[in-house]
Amino acid sequence: KAKALKIIKALSESLGKRGLEVKIIYSNGMALDVLPQCAGKGEALAYLLKKFEVDGRLPVNTLVCGDSGNDAELFSVSKVYGVMVSNAQEELLQWHAENAKSNPNIIHASERCAAGIVQAIGNFGLGPSISPRDIRDFSEQIMDTFSPCYEIVKFYLFYERWRRAEVEKSEQCMQRLRSVFYPLGIFVHPSGVEQPLHQCIDEMKMSYGDKQGKQFCVWVDRVSTAQICSDAWLVKFEKCELSGEEQRCCLTTVLLSSKGEVQDGFMWMHIHQTWLDGSGANNQTNF
Structure with missing residues (x-):
């Protein structure tokens, strides 16, 4: 974990010299994903929203949720709401501090896992946030x-x-x-x-x-x-x-x-x- 940033930098430079356009994502304190530059959760969501728009079925609101570094791209998609659950990994919190701290549509929930998602639904007024029970x-x-x-x-x-x-x-x-x-x-x-x-x-x-x-x-x-x-x-x-x-x-x-x-x-x-x-x-x- 302590050497992750150095490894990412060295690997990125090495692959770049070989003409490979990739993105390297570090998550969960142990996983290192090497993906094509245009691949990833963010691109997939952006494509899906664009397709919905073309079909005339664009969602009224979109809420993305994450707990690790490989979820960071989701929060970069335009016009979405985002929630990092309270048990989010350090690399996601660091990404937020460096890239989206001033975005009011992204919050760090005080609740874990699914409870954090429900908290965000209530915070942004996207729907009911109280269990019927x-x-x-x-x-x-x-x-x-x-x-x-x-x-x-x-x-x-x-x-x-x-x-x-x-x-x-x-x-x-x-x-x-x-x-x-x-x-x-x-x-x-x-x-x-x-x-x-x-x-x-x-x-x-x-x-x-x-x-x-x-x-x-x-x-x-x-x-x-x-x-x-x-x-x-x-x-x-x-x-x-x-x-x-x-x-x-x-x-x-x-x-x-x-x-x-x-x-x-x-x-x-x-x-x-x-x-x-x-x-x-x-x-x-x-x-």
Whole structure:
């Protein structure tokens, strides 16, 4: 490590004399990468952004993140935000001090790893920077825009907390839930059984606290959305439940509508689930 700068200089001069145009990147206190002059993360990102612009799909904002010297080029790309996480290597911090210290769009986070990225998202106002699990009362959240993905996460967190008795059992909660589920909507269970959505709500009411004091967790993954008309979205995701040592997962498709009596939110029109990898074939739990 102490000899790195001397080695880089000597190697660069030696390769240059042989007519090779290269860049040498030192990172992690031990790695030395020799790349063609036009190769690297910075060039790759710049090319990608240019291609998006030509296609008319330029991102509204771009955030780059790094923790070692081979990430430095990312911060040199024009009009990007950047964050060096708190556990960034010395060579990246040194590069920042020498080349980008006065750039307000590049920060050194006080948090490590992914937490540092979330910190930067909040610092630059690029999006939500609080995990939904850290929000105890969603009714107090002020949202600039309402996302179908956020709607899905919000419901399944409530479902988890309801069964763990971590929210108050009240008729008001049930009324709110009924108000966002279409009265004629259908839930198709992975077993193939069809039920009215409001019947599922009634059964959910009876399950309050049945997982209290037990290991029980619900999460969604691989969420994707498709707007199928001006006021309707098709949301697909994997929904998983962990109860004790047993885990069940199903592929879920939800039809949401922004048209109706729900203020600043969505109406759940239809839910269809299919078991993944045959899990939970005999289970009849709703949602």
